Every structure is written in C-alpha cells, then in structure tokens.
Amino acid sequence: LRHADGTPHLSFGTTCYAWPHQEPRMQEQTLRTLAASPFNKIRFCVFPKSYRYNENEPPLYPFEGKPMRDWDWNRPNYAFLRHFEECVRKLDELGIQADIILLHPYDRWGFAKMPRDAEARFLRHVVARLAAFPNVWWSMANEYDLMPDRDEAYWDGLFQLVRDADPFGHLRSVHNCVRWYDHAKPWVTHLSVQGEDLAAGRDLRKKFGKPVVFDEVGYEGDIEEIWGNISAREMVHRFWLGTVCGAYVGHGETYRHPKDLLWWAKGGELRGESPKRIAFLRRLVEETAPTGLTPMEDDWMYFNRGARSENGNVLIYFGPHQPSCWRMPKGGPWKVEWIDPWEMTVREIAKGAKEGEVVELPSARPYMALRLTRG
Incomplete structure (x- = not known):
C-alpha cells in the first residue's frame, strides 16, 4: 500500500462501526483514544447500525422525514452529511485513514432497503463529497454477502459508481462474511478479508497481485458471540502471523460493558491488552521494513514465518513452534535479535552470523520472533 506520492502506508487498523453515530462526548473520547493508539486506519459505517450492543438511536439520520420509516429519499439530511464529513476531517488531522463502509445489512430504519x-443518488453524493479528503478509503459494504437482495452484478455496478464519482481514485474494496467477491476484478484495489487463516495472506498476494488486508480476524473480548471473545494473546499472534505472511491485519475489541460501550461498536475507550x-x-x-514486508519463498523453513524487507532485513515469527536454534538464511552477515512479542522486548543474541550458520536461541519457547539485520 502506498499514498499517491509514493509514501508507503503500513496499515495497522481497527474497527468502530458506529462511532460517528454516537453522542458528541463519546465521539470526542474515541478521537482521544485513537490519538494515543497504534492505529492508522479505522473502519466505520456511513449509515447507523442496528445490532446487539448497538441499539441506541443516532443523534442524526441520513435523510429528512419522520423516523422510523417515513423517510424522504429525495432529501438528504445535510446536517448528517456535514457531521460525517467533520469526523473524516478529524481523523485526517490525526493521520488516520478513514475506511468508509457505504452499505451494511444491520438496519432497523429501512436504509438497507x-x-x-435513491440509494445510488445518495451514495454518489457521499463519494463526491468525501473524495476531496486525502485519508478516505471506500468499502462497498460490510459483510456484503448478508444482503441477499443484491447479486454480483449489483456489486459490480456499485464499484463502478464509486470509481466514477471519485475523481481522486481512492482505494476500493468490499468486506465478506462467508462468500467472497471476485477480488480479481479491475475496480478492486485491495482485498478486505474476514477470516482467521492469516497464513493465507501469502497465497492471496500471489493469486490476486493486490494488497491483502485482514480487516476482521476476530475481536479481543469476552462477549458471548464466538467472533468476539479471543484473548489478547491470540490477537497479538494473529497480527504477527499476518504480518510475516505479507498481509495487513486489523484489530477490534468487544469487552462486555454495563452500558454496552464496546469499542467495536461505539468507540470510546480501549480496555484490552493487545493495542x-x-x-x-x-x-x-x-x-525493519519501512516499505513493507514480502514473504520469503526461497526456503521452505521460512514459509508462513519469515518475511524480507526491500533493504534485506528479515522478520521471523515462530507462532506455536519452539525451536531452540535457527539456521541463518541467505544474505548476511546477520545481527540476530530475539523478540518477545508479548513482553515487548528485543535482545541481541548474535552478531556477524553467516548464511547457513546455526544460532542458539535463548530458550525453546513458542510465540517468539527474530529480527535479522545486516551486521
């Protein structure tokens, strides 16, 4: 991923689907949290979302009319649009990419129907209005395949509508639940994936020749739903695995709260241990890799665990494996650093290690990593 001027973008994203549709105090808290976080991209919806943990009414609606079902589809609510625009602007001031989800199936107001x-007219207006911001990405939908009244031709048409309404050519994707869209189509700029097979990033890069963003890999939390109760350690593992497999990985958090203030839904505060x-x-x-990482293909020992940068540095993540020693790859001589992703420590263990040399590791422990740099 690169900006228009060629500057690399190393995406470390998060998800707060309905943060623009909360009360102002909650929105400001979300922005403060983001400013102190590691996240440089956030996914969120144009339309309000109705779902468990997200059942409050939004302060503004996208159309004029009488809630809940008597909307005037010919009269957009310009106060709503100005507010949404302001949310994007504030993210830009923080250096955060706004991954804007145009449609979703979680609706009780009739906006998904x-x-x-009217839908095409409204979305064309949204795209034309927001395209001037440099930090905008377009996601056609969240879990597009859960909108069964729309076939593949519809989604092809929406991609083309967005492409044609955006004079600046911002990034375009669509997010899946179970069934995947054909990411090989020319109007798709990158893959937006929901899934837990992070090692697939390596093959997806080769298959489609496009950046792979695992926007949804499960959420750190403790709610009932299985997708929202992975541990912080598992979230960290998934980030590391996806990274060395050449993909970008997205975060989310779903810890129970007496007022249903879950980050994934409404923003607010982060309470987890993974950020x-x-x-x-x-x-x-x-x-290590300011222009990004490419999975290593020249040695089977490094498949799904090793990646190189353009400058020749290597990042290795062992995941559940626990070697007590490791053979050095091509290149070098190498300075070898032992990394504990959970304790967040880096320790030099060898210097001048030659290609093929076997370096003893401090301990045989899983979920550890190595960094190899020239030296």
Whole structure:
C-alpha cells in the first residue's frame, strides 16, 4: 500500500462501526483514544447500525422525514452529511485513514432497503463529497454477502459508481462474511478479508497481485458471540502471523460493558491488552521494513514465518513452534535479535552470523520472533 506520492502506508487498523453515530462526548473520547493508539486506519459505517450492543438511536439520520420509516429519499439530511464529513476531517488531522463502509445489512430504519435509485443518488453524493479528503478509503459494504437482495452484478455496478464519482481514485474494496467477491476484478484495489487463516495472506498476494488486508480476524473480548471473545494473546499472534505472511491485519475489541460501550461498536475507550503490543509490532515493522514486508519463498523453513524487507532485513515469527536454534538464511552477515512479542522486548543474541550458520536461541519457547539485520 502506498499514498499517491509514493509514501508507503503500513496499515495497522481497527474497527468502530458506529462511532460517528454516537453522542458528541463519546465521539470526542474515541478521537482521544485513537490519538494515543497504534492505529492508522479505522473502519466505520456511513449509515447507523442496528445490532446487539448497538441499539441506541443516532443523534442524526441520513435523510429528512419522520423516523422510523417515513423517510424522504429525495432529501438528504445535510446536517448528517456535514457531521460525517467533520469526523473524516478529524481523523485526517490525526493521520488516520478513514475506511468508509457505504452499505451494511444491520438496519432497523429501512436504509438497507431504500429504493435503488435513491440509494445510488445518495451514495454518489457521499463519494463526491468525501473524495476531496486525502485519508478516505471506500468499502462497498460490510459483510456484503448478508444482503441477499443484491447479486454480483449489483456489486459490480456499485464499484463502478464509486470509481466514477471519485475523481481522486481512492482505494476500493468490499468486506465478506462467508462468500467472497471476485477480488480479481479491475475496480478492486485491495482485498478486505474476514477470516482467521492469516497464513493465507501469502497465497492471496500471489493469486490476486493486490494488497491483502485482514480487516476482521476476530475481536479481543469476552462477549458471548464466538467472533468476539479471543484473548489478547491470540490477537497479538494473529497480527504477527499476518504480518510475516505479507498481509495487513486489523484489530477490534468487544469487552462486555454495563452500558454496552464496546469499542467495536461505539468507540470510546480501549480496555484490552493487545493495542500496546500492536504498537510494539508497528514500531518494529517501521524500523525493519519501512516499505513493507514480502514473504520469503526461497526456503521452505521460512514459509508462513519469515518475511524480507526491500533493504534485506528479515522478520521471523515462530507462532506455536519452539525451536531452540535457527539456521541463518541467505544474505548476511546477520545481527540476530530475539523478540518477545508479548513482553515487548528485543535482545541481541548474535552478531556477524553467516548464511547457513546455526544460532542458539535463548530458550525453546513458542510465540517468539527474530529480527535479522545486516551486521
């Protein structure tokens, strides 16, 4: 991923689907949290969302009319649009990419069932209005395949509508639940994936020749739903695995709250243990591979665990494996650093290690990492 001027973008994203649709105090708290977080991209919806843990009414609606079902589809609510625009602007001031989700199926107001001509007119206006911001990405939908009244031709048409309404050519994707869209189509700029097979990033890069963003890999939390109760350690593991497999990985958090103030839904505060460890990973990647990482294909020992940077540095993540020693790859001589992703420590263990040399590791422990740099 790169900005229009060629500057690399190493995406470390998060999800707060309905943060623009909360009360102002909650929105400001979300922005303060983001400012102190490691996240440089956030996914959120244009339309309000109705779902468990997210059942409050939004302060503003996208159309004029009488809630809940008597909307005037010919009269957008310009106060709503100005407010949404302001949310995007504030993210830009923080250096955060706004991954804007145009449609979703989680609706009780009728916005997911509006007349198609009104929908196209409204979305064309949204795209034209927000395209001037440099930090905008377009996601056609969240879990697009849960909107069964729309076939593949509809989604093809929406991609083309967005492409044609955006004079600046911002990034375009669509997010899946179970069934995948054909990401090979020319209007798709990158993959937005929901899934837990992070090692697939390596093959997806090769298959489609496009950046792979695992926007949803499960959420750190403790709610009932199985997708929202992975541990912080598992979230950190998934970030590391996806990273060395050449993908970008997204975060989310779903800890129970007496007022249903879950980050994934409404924003507010982060309460989990993974964000500071994601910050540690981000710093390592930016130091080690400022233009990104490419999975290593020249040695089977490194499949799904090793990646190189353009400058020749190597990042290795062992996941559940626990070797007590490791053979050095091509290149070098290497300075070898032993990394604990959970404790967030880096320790030099060898210097001048030659290609093929076997370096003793401090201990045989899983979920550890190595960084190899020339020296």
